[in-house]
Amino acid sequence: MSNFLEEIDKYLDNIMTREERRAFEERVDNDSTLAEELKLQKDMRTVYDDNDWIEGDKTALKNDEAKQLRNFFASDEAKSLKASITEVMDNNRLNSGNKRFYFLGIAASIIVLMTISIFVFSESDYNDLYADNIALEEIPSMITRGEEENELINNAQTLFENKKYREASDVFSKYHNSDVDTIDPLSYIYKGVAHLELNEFDKALGQFGLLEQTHTLQSKKADWYRAMVYLKQEEKEKLRQILLQITSDSTNYNFERAKALLEDI
Structure with missing residues (x-):
């Protein structure tokens, strides 16, 4: 696992040679565990990115639900949650193997649940408020x-x-x-x-x-x-x-x- 993480970091940081990248991508195609870890690392880097937290799919960011999600991520509540996740991750970066993967999984799960809650509950709340006030x-x-x-x-x-x-x-x-x-x-x-x-x-x-x-x-x-x-x-x-x-x-x-x-x- 530790070798996985080092290679993934090099790959995502774009510091591999062309031959190393080609070899790594071939391994990803044939190794489901490596592919899963690579996807998780990409997702978590998106979470950590202070410049643009969810700049993944540009087309998805154009609809109304994505606008709402971006607004939430800019809120103090989201920043506090992000800081808490980052602290947990930083405290466990020195640990290797399954423990680090475990914490990454927890953090990713929090993000998924948070996103679902925004789309489901927040949208419902706004609809209810509109119905009550119009x-x-x-x-x-x-x-x-x-x-x-x-x-x-x-x-x-x-x-x-x-x-x-x-x-x-x-x-x-x-x-x-x-x-x-x-x-x-x-x-x-x-x-x-x-x-x-x-x-x-x-x-x-x-x-x-x-x-x-x-x-x-x-x-x-x-x-x-x-x-x-x-x-x-x-x-x-x-x-x-x-x-x-x-x-x-x-x-x-x-x-x-x-x-x-x-x-x-």
Whole structure:
């Protein structure tokens, strides 16, 4: 085992000659124990790397789950865990044979469990927080009975309440492009939330931007609905910043709810 580790270190440090590398790689192809140890050493070097902890698969790092994982690895909690693992590993580097392999296995297992917990539990937590805070039933009604000119609004809200968000968004667009003298600011909330429910985050933010520009009582809700976008996106830092903005003034819309959410994330 000790010879394995010395050879693996040389291989990973790229200090073997071309002939030595070729011979070593042939041994890896034919020796499952050596191949397993090489993979484990590569994984653990990724853990130790202070510059880029998980820069393994570049394509995998582009999706939303990987973003969440990178954000976690940048957190104080992850750094503390990493330091603890590194300390254990450093204390056992001088030991040889199966004991060192044993500790490597423990450390690698911790990383695997940590990754699984992030993907499973953290994602579930964010989904639950979004469901608890979006409060669709609290959006004031736009429906006005008996006024023919409000037919588009009535149809759009009915579609929204039936969770037909794509159709509702289309009808709200017709309303916004109609000849009404003044756009009801609530329509920007409804259309923005429809986009949010469809995971069309940029379009949702666009509607909440228009809401803010109305400078009405409803416009004060724009920051809260932006927070809902970041919550559903699991953009923790952006979410935290806008919640801090909301909680900076007790007169802001959903001040108390923002305080509670800030504590939960």
